[in-house]
Amino acid sequence: MQLFKLKTTVSRFDTFAEFACTFDLGANDLVLTHDFLYKSFIERLGLKCLFVMLEKYGQGEPSDEMINRIIADVANSKYDRVVAIGGGTVIDVSKLLAINFVTNVADAFERKVPIVKEKRLITVPTTCGTGSEMTNITIAELKSKNTKMGLADDALLPDDAVLIPELLMGLPFKFFAFSAIDALIHATESYVSPKSNPYTQMYCREAISIIVDVFSNIAAKGADYYKERLEDMLIASNYAGIAFGNTGVGAVHALSYPLGGVYHVPHGEANYQFFTKVFKLYSEKKPCGIIREVNSLYAKLLNTSEDMVYIKLDELLGHMISKNSLRFYGMQQSDIDSFTGSVLLGQQRLLNNNYAPFSEDDIRGIYTELF
Numbered sequence: 001m002q003l004f005k006l007k008t009t010v011s012r013f014d015t016f017a018e019f020a021c022t023f024d025l026g027a028n029d030l031v032l033t034h035d036f037l038y039k040s041f042i043e044r045l046g047l048k049c050l051f052v053m054l055e056k057y058g059q060g061e062p063s064d065e066m067i068n069r070i071i072a073d074v075a076n077s078k079y080d081r082v083v084a085i086g087g088g089t090v091i092d093v094s095k096l097l098a099i100n101f102v103t104n105v106a107d108a109f110e111r112k113v114p115i116v117k118e119k120r121l122i123t124v125p126t127t128c129g130t131g132s133e134m135t136n137i138t139i140a141e142l143k144s145k146n147t148k149m150g151l152a153d154d155a156l157l158p159d160d161a162v163l164i165p166e167l168l169m170g171l172p173f174k175f176f177a178f179s180a181i182d183a184l185i186h187a188t189e190s191y192v193s194p195k196s197n198p199y200t201q202m203y204c205r206e207a208i209s210i211i212v213d214v215f216s217n218i219a220a221k222g223a224d225y226y227k228e229r230l231e232d233m234l235i236a237s238n239y240a241g242i243a244f245g246n247t248g249v250g251a252v253h254a255l256s257y258p259l260g261g262v263y264h265v266p267h268g269e270a271n272y273q274f275f276t277k278v279f280k281l282y283s284e285k286k287p288c289g290i291i292r293e294v295n296s297l298y299a300k301l302l303n304t305s306e307d308m309v310y311i312k313l314d315e316l317l318g319h320m321i322s323k324n325s326l327r328f329y330g331m332q333q334s335d336i337d338s339f340t341g342s343v344l345l346g347q348q349r350l351l352n353n354n355y356a357p358f359s360e361d362d363i364r365g366i367y368t369e370l371f
């Protein structure tokens with residue numbers, strides 16, 4: 001069994017200008033980014049790249065319709081490299097611009113067309129959560145299926161991941177909090193994945209340790225503390241990306257996708273709602289496996305006993321940002337059954353990666369308890 005691979009080169013620069021100079025950004029580059037990042041860091045450099053601003057195509061996380069419109073707009077442009085500067089949305093979309101063109105991207109997600117890498121892909125994360133700069137996975141909402149779907153293929157792997165702490169300086173606390181919780185979930189789900197091994201666990205442990213330390217300090221010193229640790233969090237998120245890029249994630253992501261797809265709850269926020277509930281059920285269903293290592297690590301970091309880990313973790317995450325009932329997001333009682341069906345039908349890629357198998361009743365039970 002393959003244990004570990006890392007094909008993406010990781011670089012770090014103090015400033016965006018240093019990155020642009022070293023990577024010689026120019027006319028043969030398509031740069032996908034956000035308007036506010038362009039105005040704050042890029043515009044003044046006068047680069048000749050083809051710039052595509054995500055806002056032009058809609059707000060929020062990517063849908064197949066949105067991606068199809070971007071693909072149609074750039075189809076006749078000439079470029080050798082795709083440069084993604086942004087959060088998970090920008091990076092996930094950029095992965096689909098670096099492969100062979102398809103007119104309907106849902107065909108790629110449903111594997112109706114071959115996926116072939118055609119452009120070099122450079123990713124520059126500007127949040128500290130997705131780890132997408134290190135993975136071969138892209139996620140989009142498929143409007144026709146009313147849920148989010150993931151596509152995992154090595155043709156989507158970035159060639160370069162570039163860490164530039166300067167780009168995170170203006171990250172609002174709320175975006176920091178949800179993306180950082182997502183990174184914590186990546187590291188924790190990766191740790192208990194069936195593909196977890198000593199190589200990936202090393203990255204998970206380090207990511208969890210850094211993130212819990214930052215969160216604990218925020219709880220003790222106040223929200224502004226996050227600004228002192230942005231680079232650490234960028235690295236922790238990258239570590240978590242390396243780990244789950246090798247092992248995949250599981251039920252937390254699987255159960256959150258219908259909530260994200262139907263009620264447009266952002267990815268990190270949706271995952272947060274399910275995190276500790278899924279891990280409590282894992283601990284009940286299969287208490288003697290590798291989850292003991294995870295619970296022991298959290299117990300040490302949270303200065304508590306293993307049986308109190310998820311209560312203390314909920315308290316700590318609650319200091320960052322409050323958790324809500326699912327009905328807060330608009331979910332209806334009738335969605336409990338339809339979400340359960342949607343997860344069983346559409347998220348087998350993730351459910352197969354669960355630490356312990358979840359039955360239909362388990363999934364329905366989690367939605368019911370969190371409703």
Ligand SMILES: [Fe+2]
Nearest residue numbers: 130182186267
């Ligand atoms: Fe995630």
